Amino acid sequence: MKILIVEDEAALMDLTAAALRKEGFVVETAMDYATAEEKLSVYGYDCVLLDVMLPGGSGLDLLRKLKKEGNRTNVIIVSAKGSIDDKVNGLGLGADDYLAKPFHVAELVARIRSVARRSTNAGDFAFRAGNVSLEPDTGMVTVDGKEIHLLKKEFDILAYFIQRPGHIVDKTVMAEAVWGDHIDQADDFQFVYAQMKNLRRKLSAAGADIEIKSVYGFGYKLVEK
Amino acid sequence: MKLVTKIILGLSASVLIALGLWGVVFYFSLVGELTEEIDETLADYSNDIIVWSLAGEPLPYSDAVAYNTFEIREVTPEYAAANNRIRYWESVTYIQSQDEDVPARNRSCIFRDADDRYHELIVSVPTIERDSVSEHIVKWTVILYVVLLMAIVGIDLTVVRSNLRPLDELLGWLDSYSRGEKPGPVPVDSRVVEFRRLSAAAQEAVDRLEGQNEEQRAFIGNVSHELQTPLAVCIGRIEMLLADPALTEHQTVELMKLARSLRDVSRLNSTLLMLHRIDNDRFPESERVDFSELVEEGIGLYSEIYSTKALAVEVDVSGPFVRDMNMQLARMLVNNLIKNAFVHSRNGGDVAVTMSPSGFTVSNAGDEPLDGNLVFTRFYRQSSDKAGSTGLGLALAYSICRSYSLDISYGWADGRHRFSVGSASV
Numbered sequence: 001m002k003i004l005i006v007e008d009e010a011a012l013m014d015l016t017a018a019a020l021r022k023e024g025f026v027v028e029t030a031m032d033y034a035t036a037e038e039k040l041s042v043y044g045y046d047c048v049l050l051d052v053m054l055p056g057g058s059g060l061d062l063l064r065k066l067k068k069e070g071n072r073t074n075v076i077i078v079s080a081k082g083s084i085d086d087k088v089n090g091l092g093l094g095a096d097d098y099l100a101k102p103f104h105v106a107e108l109v110a111r112i113r114s115v116a117r118r119s120t121n122a123g124d125f126a127f128r129a130g131n132v133s134l135e136p137d138t139g140m141v142t143v144d145g146k147e148i149h150l151l152k153k154e155f156d157i158l159a160y161f162i163q164r165p166g167h168i169v170d171k172t173v174m175a176e177a178v179w180g181d182h183i184d185q186a187d188d189f190q191f192v193y194a195q196m197k198n199l200r201r202k203l204s205a206a207g208a209d210i211e212i213k214s215v216y217g218f219g220y221k222l223v224e225k
Numbered sequence: 226m227k228l229v230t231k232i233i234l235g236l237s238a239s240v241l242i243a244l245g246l247w248g249v250v251f252y253f254s255l256v257g258e259l260t261e262e263i264d265e266t267l268a269d270y271s272n273d274i275i276v277w278s279l280a281g282e283p284l285p286y287s288d289a290v291a292y293n294t295f296e297i298r299e300v301t302p303e304y305a306a307a308n309n310r311i312r313y314w315e316s317v318t319y320i321q322s323q324d325e326d327v328p329a330r331n332r333s334c335i336f337r338d339a340d341d342r343y344h345e346l347i348v349s350v351p352t353i354e355r356d357s358v359s360e361h362i363v364k365w366t367v368i369l370y371v372v373l374l375m376a377i378v379g380i381d382l383t384v385v386r387s388n389l390r391p392l393d394e395l396l397g398w399l400d401s402y403s404r405g406e407k408p409g410p411v412p413v414d415s416r417v418v419e420f421r422r423l424s425a426a427a428q429e430a431v432d433r434l435e436g437q438n439e440e441q442r443a444f445i446g447n448v449s450h451e452l453q454t455p456l457a458v459c460i461g462r463i464e465m466l467l468a469d470p471a472l473t474e475h476q477t478v479e480l481m482k483l484a485r486s487l488r489d490v491s492r493l494n495s496t497l498l499m500l501h502r503i504d505n506d507r508f509p510e511s512e513r514v515d516f517s518e519l520v521e522e523g524i525g526l527y528s529e530i531y532s533t534k535a536l537a538v539e540v541d542v543s544g545p546f547v548r549d550m551n552m553q554l555a556r557m558l559v560n561n562l563i564k565n566a567f568v569h570s571r572n573g574g575d576v577a578v579t580m581s582p583s584g585f586t587v588s589n590a591g592d593e594p595l596d597g598n599l600v601f602t603r604f605y606r607q608s609s610d611k612a613g614s615t616g617l618g619l620a621l622a623y624s625i626c627r628s629y630s631l632d633i634s635y636g637w638a639d640g641r642h643r644f645s646v647g648s649a650s651v
Contacts, residue, residue: 015458102457102460105461168467
């Protein structure tokens with residue numbers, strides 16, 4: 001898969017490019033509006049990571065232009081956290097997904113894969129790991145094609161890990177993603193452990209070939225057995 | 226002391242001194258003038274008597290009945306030589322016609338007749354009563370002083386009041402400014418140069434202060450904005466490193482600790498950025514917010530997160546508090562207050578939320594009161610703060626309330642911390 005990263009922050013671009021290359025993607029970069037416009041008109045890409053704030057113009061204008069020209073490239077909007085306007089506008093203009101900065105590189109990879117799958121295989125929104133598939137929009141989780149029922153928090157935890165397979169995730173980061181930004185200063189993580197225990201039990205009972213392993217007491221990692 | 230009082234006191238004191246001096250000088254000049262006149266009369270009188278006496282003419286009638294009296298007696302040449310000068314003195318003389326002792330002015334002189342015999346002539350006239358004159362002068366001086374004092378107070382009150390009105394307006398403006406309101410431009414409606422300069426100076430000082438505040442806020446905002454990306458990159462790189470299967474356990478744990486610290490910095494940074502955005506009204510979206518729902522949501526969330534603390538939670542809603550505001554900020558406000566109560570509660574303690582249509586209060590049992598003046602300032606720390614605390618939660622709540630003109634206050638009663646939020650009148 002060939003990916004264009006449009007990002008004006010050199011450090012962030014290098015990091016993202018390195019991570020995506022490691023995942024086996026072909027990566028090209030553009031650091032301003034003009035370069036991005038030129039590359040998009042000359043080359044074809046499977047996916048564009050589009051920053052909204054660009055020197056020389058807005059990423060949203062570029063998106064508008066792409067859609068007007070009938071370009072079918074998948075577009076993932078990347079913008080600073082909390083800019084809900086960007087998200088609403090971007091998706092309204094036909095972007096395929098939205099990711100807030102700062103993002104976890106593993107999550108970006110999962111999103112790219114999901115977007116690509118969606119465009120080639122219409123309607124398949126699911127994230128997959130091993131024999132487990134999770135559809136974020138419908139809230140359905142299947143193991144080997146059989147649906148299992150998860151409670152809200154269990155589902156959120158699984159959704160978080162399935163987008164970061166093989167990556168060590170700090171339990172505080174995961175708790176923050178699932179319970180919200182206000183878990184700092186928590187005395188302990190009993191509330192995480194309790195949900196995690198139930199989720200693991202349900203997954204293994206359904207015969208899933210993935211498991212969420214504890215890592216050195218600091219965090220977790222989703223691995224295939 | 227008010228300026229008017231100070232002016233009145235100053236004027237009264239100087240007028241008192243001036244009138245006192247004036248009374249003394251007036252007394253002495255009056256008495257001196259009178260004495261001079263009387264002395265001239267006495268001199269003329271004694272000259273007449275000496276002339277008559279030397280001429281052998283009959284002397285005018287003189288006894289104690291008359292006002293003017295004289296006495297001639299012969300003296301020895303030795304006495305005459307020893308007292309050969311004119312003397313004036315005062316004494317008390319009995320005047321029969323008035324049947325009282327009156328003060329009198331006397332003059333004595335020595336003269337020699339044709340037979341070379343010496344005579345001493347003493348003439349007397351009644352004179353003024355010095356005590357009564359001075360009493361009189363003191364009395365009228367005091368009356369003058371009182372009248373002047375009343376005039377001074379009256380004039381002072383009207384003149385000073387009317388002239389100082391621009392100063393009063395300026396002070397009122399400064400008061401409202403220091404209360405944190407935005408009272409508009411400094412009032413300038415005086416033709417008095419000094420007041421115009423004072424107003425201009427106040428305006429300049431306020432402008433400079435506002436400018437500096439603005440600059441400082443913008444600086445913090447810009448710094449936190451600029452820090453966002455490098456921090457995200459650092460965390461991202463650590464996460465990439467963590468995916469390396471060649472890492473030893475020790476290296477992994479160290480990297481995760483490093484990432485945690487970086488996330489703390491990042492959280493602090495984004496909270497600062499949030500404060501900056503709230504202060505600059507970057508949350509224009511507004512909707513009808515029912516705080517009772519947010520409280521229920523927050524209580525549910527934190528009851529789960531802090532379940533091991535086994536806190537007793539009580540929510541008493543007599544009527545929902547509803548406001549038009551930004552949902553994200555409203556949630557942040559409620560969550561910060563509730564979280565604060567949960568974090569700073571002892572194990573087995575209790576948290577209570579009471580709500581009425583005019584506001585709500587979050588309270589929890591505590592050990593000692595917090596400093597009410599500092600509790601809403603940035604980075605105010607409590608001994609019970611846990612690692613990872615930014616020290617900005619209550620500052621954030623305060624900023625949110627301020628930008629929506631809500632009152633937020635801290636109180637300590639019956640061993641409980643109470644944080645109250647309400648419409649400005651509550």
